[in-house]
Amino acid sequence: MSERRGRKAPHTIDLALFTALRNQLAVLLWRTPEERERWALPWEHPTFDETLESAAGRIATEALGTTPGWLEQLAAFGGEKRHQSENDISVGFIGLIPAGTPPPVGGAYAWFPLGELPMLPPRQRAILDEAIAALRVRMDQSPVAFKLLPPAFTLSELQHMYELLLGKRLHKASFRRALQAAWLVEPTDEWRSEGRGRPAQLFRYAPRKRRPTQRGIRLDLLIS
Amino acid sequence: MSERRGRKAPHTIDLALFTALRNQLAVLLWRTPEERERWALPWEHPTFDETLESAAGRIATEALGTTPGWLEQLAAFGGEKRHQSENDISVGFIGLIPAGTPPPVGGAYAWFPLGELPMLPPRQRAILDEAIAALRVRMDQSPVAFKLLPPAFTLSELQHMYELLLGKRLHKASFRRALQAAWLVEPTDEWRSEGRGRPAQLFRYAPRKRRPTQRGIRLDLLIS
DNA sequence: CGAATTAGTCACTGAATAGGACTAATGTCA
C-alpha cells in the first residue's frame, strides 16, 4: 500500500457546496480557464494517502479559502452516467458555507442560485439533485440551518433560514417554542440593531444534551 | 469506455444484509472455503458495465437465492482502513431480508445476531457499524420494519418488529392509532390462529398517497 | 412626540399522544 502514497486514486471526489444567497439556496460551480462556458461542481482525484473526508475538506478549502462549517458524504455515484474524467466512480459530498462568506475571486468559481443552474455533466447533475434532496431530508437530523448561518445570528434570521429550506412560512411563536424545547441555541450578550425596529438578541448554536426525548413512533414520516 | 465492458472495477461492493432472527437483528456473513474462521460481509468487484445498484442486487441474489426486499446504498468507505482486497474504496449497501427466509445452505454463508459478531476486517467493521446506525435513523423515513417482515403479517408482528428496531416497548393502542393515521397497511381477508388466543387478521404493506402531511417543525429530532 | 417597524411573549384552542381499561375470540385444562 505505502508505495501508492501520494499517487492519484482512480475515483473522484465531487463537492456540492451550498450557501444562502439573496434568499435562495446557491451552489458553488467552477469552470476551467480553457472552457469558459462549461461549469461543473468542484472535483478532484484524491491521493491514496488521504481519507475521503480529508480529501473533500482539502478540495473545499482550495475552492473557498475557508473550511466549510459542515461537510458530509452523500453517496457514491457510478454506472452509465459518466464523469468528465476517465474515472470509474465519484463520491459526492455536501458542504454548507455560512451566508455572507465572501465569494471566491478570480472568475473560476461562482455561486449559482438553484433556480438558475447552467448545464452540468450528467453525473454531476445527478449528484447535485441527490444533494438537494438529501439536504431537505437531513434538515431534521442535522443542524443544516445553523451551518448556513454565521456563528452568531438572530432568531429571525434562523427562522428565515428554516423558511427558505422548508419552502414555507413559519409562525414565530411556534418556531420559538420548538426551539426552546430543543435546547439548541444559547443567547449571547450582544444585540444587533438592524435599521428600524427593536434590536434583536444574538444567539449561537450550542446544542445541549437532553435525556433521550421520549417521542412516539412517527409512522407519518414514511415516504409513500 | 466500451472496451472496459465486463472488466472488473478497482472498487468493491460490500453488503450488509439484515434479517430478524430469534427476536434479534442479524447480519449475513460469509467465509471462504480456505479460511474457515475469517468471516466477512459479502463483497465483490463489480464489472464496469453494471451500475452500483445492479451489482449490489446481483451479489445479494448470489448469496441468498432471493432478491432483498430493499437495497439501498449506504456510503463509500476509503482511507486508512484497508479492505482485504487491494482496492481503493468500497461502496457499502444495506439490504433487508424478510424474517423467515430460509438461510443459505452450504456453510459458506450464515446469519449472525448483532450481539454475537465475530472479528471482521476493519473497513467492513466500519461499514457494518454505520449500516446499523443508518438503519435506526432511516427507520422513520423508509419502510424498514415492513421489509423485514413477510408480505403478509399481523399487526402484533409489525409492532414487535418496531419494538426490536427501537429497542423499547410500544403501547398497542398508540401504535395502531399512528398506523391508522399513516395509511400504510391494508387488511387482507386472511386470519391466522397462533396457538391460543384470538386469531389475528393479516395485513399487507400498501402505502397510500396522502396530502403532504402538514407537520410542524421538528427541531427536537436534531441529534445533539 | 406619534407612527411605523421589528423583536419577543402570552394565552387560547384544537389536535395528537400515552396509557389504562375495556370487549372479542380463541385454546387449555379441570
Add this chain to the structure above:
DNA sequence: TGACATTAGTCCTATTCAGTGACTAATTCG
C-alpha cells in the same frame, strides 16, 4: 362444559403539544 389464560382489537380520558391571533417592548423615522 365451563372457568380461565391468552392474544387481538377498541374505546375513553387526561395530558401534552402545535397553530394562531393578540399582546408588549424597543427602536428608527419624520
